[in-house]
Amino acid sequence: MLVTDPSDTVDARRRHVASAAADLEASPVDELYMAFWFYGLLHECGHVVLAHDRGPSTEWRENNLADLIERVIDESFGDGAATARESIRAAGTARSLDLQVLMEEVQADVIGVRLLFAAAFRVLGRAGAITDETAGRLAVEVVTMFGMFHYMNGCAQIARDASQEFEGEPGKDLGFNVANGVRLNVVADALADDLAAVLSSGDDGEETYERIRAGMLGVISEAIERQAAFDRGHHQAMRLVLYANERGADVYGRLAEHVLANDARALYFQDEARAFLALASDLGVRHPDLDLLAAIADAPRDTHRLVSEHATTFRLAWVTGDGVDLPLCVPLSDGRLIVFVFLTDALGRHVERARIWARPGWAVGRAAIVAPTEHEARISIHRLVDLDARDLTVVFEGSEAFESLSRSIFQRAGGVEAGEAT
Known part of the structure; x- marks a missing residue:
């Protein structure tokens, strides 16, 4: 049973953040230091500026952003772009792709990154640490920050999808990573525009802008390539969270x-x-x-x-007959299936209830899985039923999810037919 002590959580998080901050504070004051400490703060400063002013002039109006959203989806999902668009539309939770919201975030990004570059050059200049590579390194760190946001949102979404233990939970924003890509493109353009204004001379402004933008995109591409191995592992890990039957x-x-x-x-x-x-x-x-x-x-x-020594016996109801030989799966109103796993003799009452609902010719009995962890038991059940975590949820006796779901399901008038579930 997973237990979280709310009384300790807030103080513990503060201690953990304080420890991480202390470690970072001991690191050299360089491009990484400046981006990590100040980009998020300066982005929020951008929102404060926007509350009192229209913000920086930009050509990225709503029609431009709408076009860029489509290009980012095409580039990110390739042949699956149409499916991705449909998933985002069907989820109805892509607030980050609302054009007004995205415009505000883009403008705050532009303000924030401009302030970051100005502050970094001032701080590093006083330390005598500015080199010809400073601008490029800062750009890499900004790209890395956006990449971190991308990974964090992906992990949050996967965790939510894989742990739908309660009905009616609000969904995460499926459009966040697309919006993240849009914002990164706009930031690259803004940086190229600013650097071109500083470095160009005479009438070669457009040529300088294109050269710097190409260099900026090259820096981004190199950063993405360096993350390729991590991306593959991250993608596989997220897939196996959802597709527990493939583990x-x-x-x-x-x-x-x-x-x-x-x-x-x-x-x-x-x-x-x-x-x-x-x-x-x-x-x-x-x-x-x-x-x-x-x-x-x-x-x-x-x-x-x-x-x-840690081997544990996990007990569950089992259905056999008419070509069926599977764990008993109980359906929720949204179509997902639940397998209840017991650690005590309470399984007997569960089996008796299930027998009332079983189809003619089907038998409901008992089975056991011996495993060292709930994680291993969960994998075994997903493999037996051959359903992924989005369609099948395994809950263990003693957990909040088990108690909540068992009460709601077994109090329903009319019950549930085991045949429907399997």
């Missing part, structure tokens, strides 16, 4: 074979695992799966023994 079983066994058997890799794993566990602790998150991870981080060479 491999025996996670810790594979970890022991491919990572922990190598001393250097084991040390890296220990550092990463302990940092993750420290963050979970600071946020007041407790879960048996984390207990096993902590034990393995302390003694990676004992992984097989620790996994064996």
